[in-house]
Amino acid sequence: MKTIGNNKDLFTLITGASAGLGKELATEFARRHQNLILVALPGSNLHHVCDELTSLFGIKTVSIECDLTNEAALDEMAGYVSKNFSVNQLINNAGMGGTMRFEEASCEYLDKIIHLNIRATTMLTRLLLPELVKHEKAMIINIASMAAFGPIPYKTIYPASKAFIYSFSRGLASELRGTGVKVVVVNPGQINTNPEVTSRISCQGFLGRIGLLTASDIACSAISAAENGAEVVIPGILNKINRRLIRWIPEMIRLYLLEKIFRRELSIREIFNTQVMKAA
Numbered sequence: 001m002k003t004i005g006n007n008k009d010l011f012t013l014i015t016g017a018s019a020g021l022g023k024e025l026a027t028e029f030a031r032r033h034q035n036l037i038l039v040a041l042p043g044s045n046l047h048h049v050c051d052e053l054t055s056l057f058g059i060k061t062v063s064i065e066c067d068l069t070n071e072a073a074l075d076e077m078a079g080y081v082s083k084n085f086s087v088n089q090l091i092n093n094a095g096m097g098g099t100m101r102f103e104e105a106s107c108e109y110l111d112k113i114i115h116l117n118i119r120a121t122t123m124l125t126r127l128l129l130p131e132l133v134k135h136e137k138a139m140i141i142n143i144a145s146m147a148a149f150g151p152i153p154y155k156t157i158y159p160a161s162k163a164f165i166y167s168f169s170r171g172l173a174s175e176l177r178g179t180g181v182k183v184v185v186v187n188p189g190q191i192n193t194n195p196e197v198t199s200r201i202s203c204q205g206f207l208g209r210i211g212l213l214t215a216s217d218i219a220c221s222a223i224s225a226a227e228n229g230a231e232v233v234i235p236g237i238l239n240k241i242n243r244r245l246i247r248w249i250p251e252m253i254r255l256y257l258l259e260k261i262f263r264r265e266l267s268i269r270e271i272f273n274t275q276v277m278k279a280a
Helices: 020-031 048-058 071-084 107-131 156-174 195-202 205-209 214-226 237-248 249-280
Strands: 002-006 010-015 037-041 061-065 086-092 138-143 181-185
Touching: 010 020, 010 107, 020 037, 020 048, 020 086, 020 156, 048 061, 061 071, 071 107, 086 107, 107 138, 107 156, 107 249, 138 156, 138 214, 156 181, 181 214
Parallel strands: 010 037, 010 086, 037 061, 086 138, 138 181
Antiparallel strands: 002 061
């Protein structure tokens, strides 16, 4: 754990903050002059992100390397934060998923998705809630997904976990209404974060690319909407349209279209992997 500056001021805690959407969320909060506690996996060079944000924006930063799928490590991290810092914003961004045939996915892989996407978000929220309610104004932002709004073949567990995050967030928002704690759920679509992700998305065809945004655009849109009072945020016009289509199009038709999209992605990936193995 690395701390820059003292810990007497208010902090925003962000999980999965070393890269992608988490790093962009950290940058947007830093731009708003908010001190940060950034959490990411060990070995993710998180301290470099902290150094960069401190240098650019003059904020106080704390880096914590923690595997959130490790229950003991999560409990220890939450206890350390509650004891040493005043946290008035919690951003549950850490999550994982992928495209794979369910029968080929290992039990360890599936369990890790459940632990990170569901358990870590739930338990970290519960453990830090006593700290959050101390403040006149506090906020929890949970990162769900457009996938939360319906089942997806070849992803199965991921959209189910994000549906949990959406439902959990909406229920908790209602329960905490009247306190100083506001709960926001963000549902981004496809995120253009790196060349590997861009290549995977390109395999999905036009329908798979609908609503594609950069992590920076999503972070800016999500935080601005939350600050303006939104409790449910869907970044991007096309994603808002897609949300309406999900409501109108019968589930069997949606499943048929999605099955074709992700079966095509798997097939292209398998052909590519075979070619790579032959070349080696």
